[in-house]
Every structure is written in C-alpha cells, then in structure tokens.
Amino acid sequence: MTPDVLATLQQHLLQCLASPPSEVRRLLHGRGRCWPGLEQLTVDWLQGTLLVCLYRDPGAAALAALQDSLHALTRQPQWASSGAERLLLQLRYLADSPALWLHGTPVQQCQVSEQGLHYLLDLGSKQNNGLFLDMRLGRQWVREQAAGRRVLNLFAYTCGFSVAALAGGAQQVVNLDMARAALSRGRDNHRLNGQPLERVSFLGHELFRSWGKLRKLGPYDLIIIDPPSLQKGSFVLSQDYPRVLRRLPELLAPQGLVLACVNAPEVGTEFLLHSMAEAAPSLQFVQRLDNPPEFADRDPQCALKAMVFQAPAAQG
Template sequence: MAASALPLFFEHVEQALEHAPHEVRRLFHGRGQQWPGLEQLTCDWLQGQLEVTLFKAVDDAFLNELVAGLVRLSQSALWQQQQGQSIFIQHRYADGAPTKVIVGEINDRPIVQEHGLSFQLDLGRNQNMGIFLDMRFGRQWVQQHAQHKNVLNLFAYTCGFSVAAMAGGADQVVNVDMSRGSLAKGRVNHQLNEHNLNQVKFLGHDIFKSWGKIRKSGPYELIIIDPPSFQKGSFALTKDYQKILRRLPDLLADGGQVLACVNSPMVSSDFLLDAMREHAPDVVFSHRLDNPPEFADIDNEAALKALVFNYQAPSPE
C-alpha cells in the first residue's frame, strides 16, 4: 500500500462519518479494490469508536502517516460533533490480530445498533468483532421474511440472523454452530432485544454430525446458510458446502426459502448455483441480494454473494 494514497482515505472517511447514521457502518472499504494503494485497509464506525483494520503489513512511512492522520481526525470539529471516543488500529494480518489504541480508550464490549436492533460487539481480542457489517441487507431481508416461520440458522456465529428473524416475528429459530462461545454471545444479543428465548434454540454441535437433531426441529420455512470460507478441521467451502445442499429437501417445508451465502473472493455465485442444481434441484434460484453500497467492489463476484432460493416439493408419483 502507498502512504501517498492516504489523503484520499481520510477524505472518504470524513465524508462518510459526516453522514453516518446512528448505527454501525463501514466508512471505507479498500478491499473493494476501488482505490489503488489502499486495497488492504478498511475503516468502521462503531458509534463513537473508529476501528481501522490493516489486512497486510505496511512500511513505517504508511503507518506513521496513518496514525498522524487519525490523531488529526480526533482533534477535528467533526469528531466532536459525532461524539467520537476512541480510535484504534487492528493488525489483522498478524498472529492474534493485535489492536493498537491511537486515541482514547477502547470500550471492548459496546452495544451497537443496526436497523433498530441491538448487538454486543467484542473488540480488541478476536479477528471478528461479532457482526459482519456487509451482511446488513441479508439480516434485513430475513427480518422482512421471517413472520410466523420456523427458521434454521446454520453456522449461526453470534446469531445475527436469528435476532433479525425473531424481530420479524418468527415462531422459532434454531441456531447451529460448533462454537458454544459464539452461541452464548448470540443468547446475549437476543436478550438485548428482549426476545422470548423459549422460541430460540442454541445447538452447539458440528453440523455434519447433527443432522438428526436438526431435522427433529423441522421442517423449516426458512433456512440460512452462511458458512466461513474455511475453518480448520471442520469446514472447507468448496468441499463441504455440497453436503449441506443435498440435505435441504429433507429439512424444508414445501414453499420454504433458503438464503445461501458465499463470502470468498475466490468463489463466484456460479459455484453455488451449479451446486444447488446438482444436489438440490427442487430448490430453485430466485434472486441475489444487493450488497450495501459502502461495500462496493470493482468485481461483484469477488464480494459477498447472498442468494435466495425457493423450494417446491416434488409431486408424489
């Protein structure tokens, strides 16, 4: 990356911050490859806290100029107007993704809002903060399509989709994730939104070893599949996604919907479309959700792919 490109970074950050709504929002998305010299840099507004993330090591000139610019931002009228509290840089490329505080002190467990819903973040300790900001249109879609539905949320993480589904009037949501720690955070997110936990299940299991338990709570009118691209020892996208798709007809109610997601720049939407046609031909593609405009990418197929499918049960012979 190039220190000479940083004035453009600060110009975009200040412009986005000035118009930021009262909720979490990405301010700058260098990974969309639109700004040469800034490809491995992002900036997120966390309602009073600014997180800048470096995805690749940079030279001292770049880092020093970045830090100096962030300090200047903290001294601006705009920062005071937006009630800024802290600025920190996460070095995502390094072991443990260490975080360096530039201004103020981190509130490492803030409660933030998105589309009227509350979520607790976990900052400064993990690669991911607890919510994926590029999926906000996906969560909004789920909220709009969950009423009176039995919902299955696979690879639930901290249950963002589940929170959206309950807010949208779902009858039940079943969350499945092998990380019990993530599901515990999901339980907190539901409590923050005053949801009835009797309607929410948390299954801390390996999905591929738990189809019996998952099927027991079905059939489902809405299934969400949002796996990691790779999780050592448990999931490899191009090898394991098909194993999920072939289970869908046994899990879905007639007329049910699937939101299937892929978030790897190495895999296009054709991968998912072709795999669904092969392994679940009665689950038919409907449309792809737009990504939030702040996540614009010069290659739409390198960005998040969130695809909606409809299931029509085959007629009995």
C-alpha cells in the same frame, strides 16, 4: 500508502464524520478495490468507535504514517462533533489480529444498532467483532420473510440472523454453531432486544454430526447457510458446502426458502448455482440479494454472494 493516498483517506473520513451514520456502518471498503492505494484497509463506524482494519503489512514506515494520519483525524473539529470517542487500529495481517488503541479509553465491548435492533460487539480482543456489516441487507431480508416461519440458522455465529428473524415474527429459530462462546453472545443479543428465548434454540454442535437432531426439530420454512470460507479442521467451502446442500430437501418444508451465502473473493455465483443443481436439483434459484452500497466491489463476483433458492410445493 503514499501521502496522497493518506490524504484521500483522511478527507473521506472527515466527510463521513461531518454527518456520521445514525447506526453501525462501513465507511470505507478498500477491499472492494474501488479506492486505489487503500485495497487492504477498511473503516467501520461503530457509533462512537472508529475501527480501522489493515489486512496487509504496509511496512514500518507506512504503518507509522497511517497512525500519524489517524491521530491527526482525532484533532479535527469533525471528530469532536461526530461524538466519536475511540479509534482502534486492528492489524488483521498478524496471527492474533492485535489492536492498537490510538485514541480514547480502551473498552472490551460496545453496543451498536442496525435497523432498530441491537448487538454487542467485541473490540480489540478477537479477529471478528461479532457482526458482519456486509450482511445488513441479508438480515433485513430474513426479517421481512420470517413472519410465522420456523427458521434454521446454520453457522449461526452470534445469531444476527436469529435476532432479525425474531424481530420479523418468526415462530421458532434453531441456531447451530460449533463455537459455544459465539452462541452465548447470541443469547446476549436476543436478551438485549427483549426477545423471548423460549422461541430460540442454541445448538453448540458440529453440523455434520447433527443431521438427525436437526431433522427432529424441523421441517423448516427458512434455512440460512452462511459458513466460513475455511475453518481449519471443520469446514472447507469447496468440499463441504455441497454436503450441506444435499441435506436441504429433507429439512425444508414445501416451498421453503434457503438463503445460501458465500463470502470468498475467489468463488463466484456459479459455485452456488452449480452446487445446488448437483446436490439439490429440486430447489430453484430465485434471486441474488443486493449488497449494501457501501460495500461496492470492482468485480461483483468477488463480493458477498447471498442467494435465495426455494423448494417445490407439496405434491398432491
């Protein structure tokens, strides 16, 4: 990161802070390769906390220069007027993703809002904070589709889709994720929004051993599949995604919808289209959801793929 690149970063952040978003939002998505020199940097506005994530080691001198630039940011009038209180730099290229608190009192959690819904985020203690901001329009779509429907949320993580589905009037939501701690945070998110937990199930199970349980709780009018690209020992996208798709016909109600997601730059839309055609040919492609404009990518095939498919109507 050259001085010119750091000056561009600071100028952009000052413009954002001069009129900060009213809810949680990405401010700079360098990984979309639309910001020359900042390809391994992202900046998120967490409503009082500025989270800067660095995904590649820039070298000691460049890292020190970045920290100096961020410190300087906190001394500008735009920082104070924005209501920002904390600045956190997370080194995602290191094994434990350590966090450096550059400004403000360190805290373990913060609460953010998105489209009127509330979520608890972790700060500085985990690789991911608990809410993937690029899925904002996906959560909005689920909320718009959920009324009266039974929803299955696979790889549920902290249950953001489930919160959105309940807000949209879902009849029942089943969340499945092998990480029980993430599901516990999902319960917290539902409680935070005053949502009835009797309409939500939390299954801390390994998916490929749970098909029988899921069939008994179905059928489902809407299934969400948002897996990790690679989860060591449990999920390899190229091998295991088709195994999930193959089960969809036995889980879906007639005309049920599927939101199938992939967020791996090396995997384009053809992967999902081809895999669905091979594994569940009765399901028809409907649309690819837009990504939030703040997640612009030089190559849309490298960005998040959130694609909708639909089961056929009942026969007879």
